[in-house]
């Protein structure tokens with residue numbers, strides 16, 4: 001498949017600013033596939049006043065509706081996290097999304113969801129302890145709020161993962177099947193399940209997602225070819241065929257699973273309607289760290305990008321970045337939705 005343009009399927013995408021805030025690197029898990037650059041078990045939290053100041057600043061950044069996603073590490077480990085989410089809603093953040101490893105009690109999540117709008121729970125098979133039971137209890141209690149589960153397809157745990165997917169389906173819980181990008185040891189060997197100490201492998205100018213064939217078995221790799229990563233479609237993919245341009249609706253994780261996530265040289269709209277805040281406060285136009293546009297703890301105001309720019313990365317590695325509007329060439333601009341300010 002030869003993709004020539006991508007557009008985000010979310011409604012009102014031009015009227016909103018998507019912010020993904022990595023609140024801290026601190027996490028209570030140490031998943032084998034999570035690079036040391038992305039998590040630890042010791043980073044210090046900031047005072048809640050500091051975090052609240054950031055919220056006030058983000059609100060001043062834009063007139064658009066803010067969709068704020070808290071991620072980590074594990075944001076729910078922050079002792080005053082529920083208070084912080086409550087503050088976001090009091091201050092008018094349109095939608096607060098929390099991405100969590102599901103390690104808190106179901107009672108905790110039910111309390112959190114009194115304020116948050118959407119929760120994304122990830123199922124990590126090296127650490128799951130009553131995770132499914134807890135997820136089902138949360139779903140029953142937050143019927144009117146959005147929830148989805150990312151099932152991390154750990155090698156050697158496929159059958160277990162398939163059982164989890166079956167239960168999620170039976171309980172009407174939205175799920176996304178995630179192909180894992182493994183981390184690497186200093187000797188360049190892939191970190192196998194339950195091994196520790198890996199880090200990102202940098203290929204030219206992006207994380208390597210191209211050399212993981214030995215991570216999954218052939219049978220497991222077959223599973224990713226079916227194109228069923230989620231019933232939830234979030235991206236419009238325009239494909240050039242001998243019969244003309246075809247558009248297909250799919251989930252970004254299908255693109256990732258096929259390894260079609262290469263957009264070097266394309267025109268990309270990252271930084272206009274979406275920003276990424278790193279745990280040190282640095283603000284980037286996307287998770288590819290393409291361009292630093294400020295620091296939320298140091299700068300008085302963050303100025304958003306106004307124009308699309310050429311992608312220079314070998315891989316568009318993050319699911320949230322893949323769905324950002326992009327075109328292979330100016331001649332394909334007519335296929336994507338126009339900007340509205």
Ligand code: SF4
Pocket residue numbers: 027028029030031033034038039072073074101124
């Ligand atoms: S739960 Fe998430 S942040 Fe924590 S170690 Fe696992 S993948 Fe990394």
Ligand code: SF4
Pocket residue numbers: 263264266268269270286287288290310311312313315316317321322324326
């Ligand atoms: S890697 Fe960054 S610049 Fe390139 S397509 Fe993805 S979001 Fe856009």
